Amino acid sequence: MKICVLVKEVPDAAVEKRINPSTGRLDRSGEKNLNPYDTHAIEAAMQMREGDSVEVEEIVAVTMGPESAVRALHKAVSLGADRSVQLTDDGLEGSDVAATGYALAKVVEKEQPDLVLLGQQSDDGECYTIGAVVADHLKMPSLTQVIKMDVDGGAPPTLRCERQAEYGYDTVEVQLPAVISVGDAINEPRYPSLKAIMGARKKPLDKVAIGDVGIDASMVGVEGSRVECGDFHAPEAKPAGQIIEDEDTNETVEKIVAWLEERKLI
Amino acid sequence: MADVLTYVLHYEGAFNKNSLGAVSEGAARAKEIGGECHAVVVGGDDLTDELCQSLGAYGATKVFRAKGEEGLAQPVIDVMAKVIDDHGHSYALFGGGLLGFEIGAGLAARKHAGVTMEVTQVRAEDGRLVAERPILQDSQISVSKYNGDLGIIIGRINAFEIVSSDGGSAEVVDVDVEYSTWSNQAKMVQRGEQRGADVDIEGADILVAGGRGLGKAEGFKLAEDLAAAFGSGSAVAATRAVVDAGWYPYAAQIGQTGKTVAPKLYLAAGISGAIQHKVGMQSSENIVAINKDANAPIFEFSDLGIVGDLNKILPKLTEAIKAKKG
């Protein structure tokens, strides 16, 4: 079985996130790190490899990003991926979620994986949906927020996935190939050993551009994005709250209940 | 054509409240741009004519009904894509919830359309719909405008209010869809399993959160009693300080290194409101704080703040709410 893990480089959680006033996009000049949710995806791939149910021949880390994104790939490899692919091209700048998903799908298509894994969300895009976009382009079923995944054998293998949906936990059986986006509750990612970190640079890293994977340039970048985000502004300041000093507790409680009722909270 | 197509999720014979919110929102906005609001439902025999027609009360004029697997996204993408192809809707609108994300994103891929998620507000501007969403951990608002034939709007949980009118009965149109091969690759084995012990902090409408001000681990009984009084849909949460001290489990921790929540009501008892905690709950719709320290930072962002002894207030509040609920 071949697994592709989609990874992303995002600003470190501790970096204050802000919009760059001149580009109108997220300021990415601070420290970057591998998207924490993606480490869970790599761990899931590794656990499948180390388990008995299925033989995993190759785990390939794939990312779309600028030059600095190689660090995310190095990290992915130090955690266990066998090699990595970086899609990088100026023409991709400004791609929205739909365009990004399309571009990634074209890269993954070339790899012909049996399973595509990724983290359910990224710290910067806050979109929670790229798996679904990639899946539709790849003509594969997709599930997101998966917090348990077992391989059920068979040819092709089926996955038994659990996720918390609107009414409780759903258990879904998916026949591969499929795209699964995992939540952070699915596993505890391992720490890479120092040896693995230092060896990561030696593993194969292929850089590809739009033309190499047959991406239609009109479907990506600023031109190819069908939604424009802008007009960033601070949210409306909340009106100042009310303060009650408790002197007569019975009275205070009456006031609280009235306040709650006014807002239909009870 | 300025019609809006919404997806309505159902389960055990009832429609999902976020979906009803989406229909209400869709109807109101469609009116502003000179169109209609339609709905898509996918399921089995439980989608009776009567049930589907009732969506008219929320403003839907037509309901497109297809037979298919419930609770999975791919079949719905197929259905919505067909309906949009046949009828030319300009917007697809989803209420908060997992499926909304999955279907909306898949539809964006299928139709090469722009999509915005976590939308908190939709409005009409120059005959088109524009969506607003918070970004950067709710510190900024971003405004989305769409190019092309279709714009996809996915709402945040509880963002759209349910508005029922006397819109009458919606027209039910049955749709015949040939599902894609991959839409048949996923099978629902068990749906909607409740797991008792796992308290769903993130899904709760009402959270009663306790901090160091509770005094000791036993203090959490007060919080639990109050949450119980509010009824189902409420849970107890905790700050990092008390989780560190072993008074409550980590699964209930809210904050920078815990969970982020946005319930309808966040009642903070004995919590100072340090920023490490605030970032985990600042988007709550209503914040009520009880603390004996008038200078606690939480009073700067609470909607209702009570300066007093929680040991006196919480039990009485619990009784009062039980009484109201009858």
Added chain:
Amino acid sequence: MSLNGAVAPSQFPPPVDSVGEFIKRELDPEDERIDVGVVIVGGGPAGLACANRLLQLLADEPELMEKLGEVPVAVIEKGKACGAHNLSGAMMRPSGLKQLFPDVPESDWPSHGTVAKDSVYWMLGPNRKLPLKPTPPPFRNHGNHMVSVAELSRWLANRAEEAGAYILTETSAHQLLVSDGVVRGIRSGDKGRGKDGEELSNFEPGSDVTARATVLAEGTWGHLAGPAIKEFGLAANREPQVWALGVKEVWEVPKPLDRVIHTLGWPLRYGAKWHEFGGSWIYPQGEDRVSIGFVVGLDYTDATVSPHDILQQFKTSKLVRGILDGGKRVAWGAKAIPEGGYWAMPRPSAPGMVICGDSAGMVNVPILKGIHYAIHSGIMAAETIFEQLKAGGTDLSAYDLRVEDSLIGKELYQSRNMKQPFSRGFFVGGAITNAMVISKGHFPGGRWSNHRDAEAGMTIDSKKDTYPKPDGKYTFDKLSSVYVSGNATRDDAPNHIRVRKQVPREIAETWQWMCPAGVYELPDDAPESGKVDVIVNYTNCVQCGAITAKGGRLTPPEGGDGPLYTVT
């Protein structure tokens, strides 16, 4: 030393045996070790100057480079990035960078420019100040560059990586490897331990990293430097090291600051018994920002001295309001500064090992300069190591002489006899000379001691009554400041701070007030006197190192934990 009934932290030493715990004498089997050419502990200016210089020299010796293997130069940095744990004022002398990169023009440096004007004020109170004119020589900064060491380290790290260094961030150096009297390398820290030190499901043990030479450039509280100094007797005939604690903020300001400012006096107290020595700096950081900080020597005696709150108090002065009003705080941090000067510097080498920068006490307190020394010492370390690599030996003692004969040795020696008046602080220096005139001999009273900071007897007194109540917009509490430092340590991390958990109230309060990150707390029901339990909120720790000076012992937490300084 009589304590007059006061209690000293040194009477309650932390539960740690630094030589026993942090020196590893048996190496792992060869296939489990990682072998590198040179290992440098610390990705700050000293360590990175060493890395850069080494690679410059090795570039001309490809055969030697080959012999060093796949990883000729490795830098081990416990922060998330190089610079994440670096903090300083700072006005940097240009000689270090000039020597390291003679072909790089100053305009390419990560500098916020040079400043033409400087002012020194003796603060008499919040609204009254006395300018000291002409500016006393130690305070003059003509030709010096305003830099952020957090930015400088990142810049140096990029250059080092381009030159071929392996920079391993999020990796702590937990132990020093020593066998047969020679330093063989370091052992990296474990990852994935729980609150009680237990191995979690994703536990990953550290690795032995062996090298032909080891450079300790750990900064002010040198985790490995401490046991190394003990092991090799490097502090023989030296004075004990003493420290000050600096707390700093960076502000965006509406109008540019046109000068470098230093102050002495208020809010510190003059009385000899308080031993309150220190002062502030206010430096322009480019057109639209200001770096402001307050430094307090750690041998003070009032347990309620809180350098963080003293900075907040200082900000309420008319002088500072005139600079910061209308602005916005964008960064906060804290760091200890070694103040012992020449006599407290250890011998900086042992077989197979050298110590650079702050770890070796290379800070010139009277002129408050140390960054260029860090860079110079890194260069000298690289040159000494390079010679030995060629010769195939481990005797790095030539480094000692290099340092002694360099501007580091010469300048530090010059200031060694300024016990009167500069030994206890840069700020005191100018203060003394001028104050003797202004105060007609009233200040200074008493006498300076050169005792360990932890030996100062503590009494709970009244400094705490003077601190302003934080308003969250101009003055800030500790917790929100820790947040701004980018500190987000995982909740089940083990405790990396060694302190006695039950100490007299005076000591507990000392720690509570001193710590800028609010790590130490007394329980609400602690008795007013006698022994109390200390709550240690170690996940707040920004690793400033002050606790190591005052009765505890900081150890490196899991790699990657702690603050993420960017502009400090």
